[in-house]
Ligand code: SF4
């Protein structure tokens with residue numbers, strides 16, 4: 001390690017008062033005031049290790065520096081970080097349609113047409129991932145994965161490669177035999193979109209008939225009884241930002257408690273970067289300025305359409321921002337291509353964000369890297 005090399009805080013590092021996050025490695029660490037002060041200082045002013053070691057106001061400096069370097073929180077200042085990408089999570093649009101029309105989802109205002117990813121394309125995607133086993137794969141881009149006629153075969157293909165599945169579903173089509181099939185393995189987490197225990201409220205929010213409510217409710221009950229060994233468990237998402245959201249979540253917590261372990265998440269449903277705008281979703285807008293604090297999607301997540309196109313992210317409902325085509329290029333070539341690099345630079349404050357970018361309407365984009 002040359003004494004002349006200057007180090008900077010990686011652009012992928014962001015911190016709140018007590019936690020340090022690294023978007024590239026997808027890791028989070030507890031940090032104290034001195035850790036965060038040092039990272040903030042080196043984000044603004046890169047310095048050599050020798051000079052950093054003599055900062056008088058930071059305690060246990062050597063220990064901190066060793067940890068920061070080991071975890072890539074500090075990197076050589078000359079590193080071009082726009083080239084960095086690790087696929088921790090992969091969303092594969094196996095099926096475009098959804099059987100529901102949730103009021104907080106763009107499928108309710110602009111439903112997607114039918115479309116199922118061919119199995120040979122699915123297989124190609126998995127082979128493109130070789131050597132890069134993601135933490136998990138999901139079968140979603142606003143489609144309901146259980147509509148897919150190849151659902152079981154795809155799960156088997158993931159099992160053969162030891163790639164875990166996170167299943168996002170509304171549960172309506174999850175009959176008992178599907179629950180049993182999922183219990184055979186390969187599932188990392190199941191997330192049910194179930195916005196209310198009250199049938200009429202559920203029907204109103206999901207815009208579905210009551211018989212669908214009973215099917216979804218039974219799927220959750222049976223899954224909780226049957227799938228107790230899923231590593232990250234079962235989650236029930238309570239969407240729709242209304243004054244009743246906390247009450248709806250509590251009702252769900254109380255009712256399902258007797259069936260098994262699960263988490264309830266109240267979700268800050270958002271406008272999906274402007275794809276849906278109503279009183280059930282939070283709407284965001286940023287101005288086209290320089291210095292944004294980043295977004296984990298462009299450094300750690302891959303999103304592939306049913307036709308094989310790699311698009312920006314889960315907020316890109318209409319898949320307008322195309323980074324490449326998995327049928328023609330490797331993941332690495334796509335995610336280090338000119339558009340991916342430009343977007344990474346804009347999101348992580350290395351270049352001014354161009355007017356009209358989808359991210360400017362997205363609540364996921366961070367406005368800074370050091371926040372409370
Ligand atoms: S939120 Fe999920 S279940 Fe509801 S319409 Fe959208 S994709 Fe379908």
Ligand code: SF4
Nearest residue numbers: 295313359362364365
């Ligand atoms: S900021 Fe929003 S729109 Fe931009 S990549 Fe992240 S999630 Fe997608």
